[in-house]
Amino acid sequence: FLKLISVRFSLAVLVLLAFLMVLLCLVTILGNMLVILAFIMDRNLRHRSNYFFLNLAVSDFAVGVFCMPLYIPYLWLVMDYLVCAASVFNIVLISYDRFLSVTKAVSYRAQQGIMSSSAIKMVAIWVLALLLYCPAILFWEHVAGHSVVPVDQCYAEFFHNWYFLLCASTLEFFVPLLLVTYFNVHIFHNIQRRQRRGSVQDCEPPRSSSLSWRFCGLPRPGASSPSSEAEESVSSLTRSWRPAVVANGPSRTETSSMALKRNFSASFSSKSGSKLQRDKKIAKSLAIIVCVFAICWAPYSLLMIIRGVCQRKCIPKSLYEATFWLLWINSSLNPFLYPLCHMRFRMAFLKILCPKNFASDFYSRSVLCVLLL
Secondary structure (H helix, E strand, O other): HHHHHHHHOOOOHHHHHHHHHHHHHHHHHHHHHHHHHHHHHHHHHHHHHHHHHHHHHHHHHHHHHHHOOOOOOOHHHHHHHHHHHHHHHHHHHHHHOOOHHHHHHHHHHHHHOOHHHHHHHHHHHHHHHHHHHHHHHHHHHHHHHHOOOOOOOOOOOOHHHHHHHHHHHHHHHHEEEEEEEEHHHHHHHHHHHHHHHHHHOOOOOOOOOOOOEEOOOOOOOOOOOOHHHHHHHHHHHHHOOOOOOOOOOHHHHHHHHHHHHHHHHHHHHHHHHHHHHHHHHHHHHHHHHHHHHHHHHHHHHHHHHHHHHHHOOOHHHHHHHHHHHHHHHHHHHHHHHHHHHHHHHHHHHHHHOOOOOOOOHHHHHHHHHHHHH
């Protein structure tokens, strides 16, 4: 392999390419290892949705360990296609999990502590990725009865079979892209609908001159009941007061009721506002991950099909190899998207990279980590 590429490139270019490949391999391995260590060291990260990020980090870590440095026939091909497909399917799984957390928050929180369903989904991701390419890699030559790959080269037998490449690319890229786009669109529509509903929500008018406040949170008679969190807030507040009558003035019942409704309104709106802000952050972080995924995978998926149709005659090999490395770069970028979009990952990375013995407070540790990075 080295002899083949040394013919096409000068020694200086070959050294530069080797250095860049080794650097990219190390960044991929170390970056995703950092995500895995964060889960080991920080228990706050160990909840249902973040385990999907761990599964993605494992697949991207495998890309750096097996795909980039190894060039062994079959083993290299199997691991290459397996972990790259698993990385894509993990992004779909993360998008689906975020979609459920935003659009079906009550049922999602009810299943937060159930790890069996998450484990089944993560295993299913690897099985699906294994079934997509590995049988074709291992058995294509035996089914066809002959090999089309030269002895001195290493690529899959279906490399120039455009209809297989079209089907595989549809399942590996186009369908996942449509799914994550669907999830993102519904998440943003859900957030916009809640924002509009909050901005135009009616307030009950004062019932008497003694009640000068306005209340925007409790449902009108006959309306649907509030959520379970709202009911718990009401019950906890109603237990804190008892009715009593005061002569020549508003009763303590009225005063307590006013305080109850004001406190509940503030609590309900505060919880709704914090949930909406959290969902906005989820939507933004997911949109960033999906956009990076689309940018890195789209050129390779399209050129792979075109190259198969025209039998390598219409696409320069250097351009195709550039898109191939762009696909791998996605695994290098994924671990850096976590600290940018999630506070808990930033805190966990700070604990790993900047131990407390270097600095005594959070601000100085943060500055030190910025300088180190």
